[in-house]
Amino acid sequence: MTGPECHRRGCDRAAAFVARERYAEETGAGIVDAEAYLCQAHAREESPANLDESTPEYRFVVEPVDEK
16 A cells, blocks of 8 residues: 555555644643544544634644645
8 A cells, every 4th residue: 555544443444535623722732733544434424523612723624635
């Protein structure tokens, strides 16, 4: 396999998408930039997880993996 595998535990499929989320850390320690590479099936299940007390910096997006 070339490229990353799916981030989900127990899944060994190739990642087709990357989910990116930017949110304020719960403790107030700053902004978190998180990303997870996902196969097509798991990308369909992905949704925003940190909407409580979201700030203007909040961002959630699922994009195709950039094939270089």
